[in-house]
Amino acid sequence: MYDENNIFAKILRKEIPCKPIYEDDKVFFFNDINPQAKIHILAIPKMSVTDYNDFISKADNEMIKYFFDKINEIAKKHGLLDSGFRLVTNNGRDANQEVPHFHIHILGGENLKGIK
Numbered sequence: 001m002y003d004e005n006n007i008f009a010k011i012l013r014k015e016i017p018c019k020p021i022y023e024d025d026k027v028f029f030f031n032d033i034n035p036q037a038k039i040h041i042l043a044i045p046k047m048s049v050t051d052y053n054d055f056i057s058k059a060d061n062e063m064i065k066y067f068f069d070k071i072n073e074i075a076k077k078h079g080l081l082d083s084g085f086r087l088v089t090n091n092g093r094d095a096n097q098e099v100p101h102f103h104i105h106i107l108g109g110e111n112l113k114g115i116k
């Protein structure tokens with residue numbers, strides 16, 4: 001069950017501030033508040049979905065393609081296509097997912113050895 005008061009839902013409603021990177025009617029990208037690498041961007045769909053499983057079950061193919069294309073576009077804009085980058089999504093309890101709104105971490109800008 002999606003919690004409308006999770007922190008990313010509040011960010012989407014502009015109830016709490018963040019450092020935005022990109023926004024349109026379908027997706028939102030912003031900087032992680034506690035970056036684990038020089039570049040650490042969070043990508044979220046504008047859907048009430050808790051995790052990867054929920055997203056992939058509810059999003060249509062067009063949305064899924066749009067979301068991942070946009071991740072690639074933002075990675076490219078940040079110069080990550082040449083240097084490399086990592087995409088991470090934590091799904092559920094054993095992954096220690098903290099925020100129950102599906103998100104993908106985009107990590108890069110430095111060698112990620114030793115960074116999860």
Ligand code: AMP
Nearest residue numbers: 007018031032033034090096097098099
């Ligand atoms: P996860 O463990 O995959 O759910 O990751 C949640 C991420 O959200 C962590 O990397 C946090 O640093 C990040 N985070 C939590 N609160 C905020 C916030 N207000 N603005 C930006 N990032 C946040």
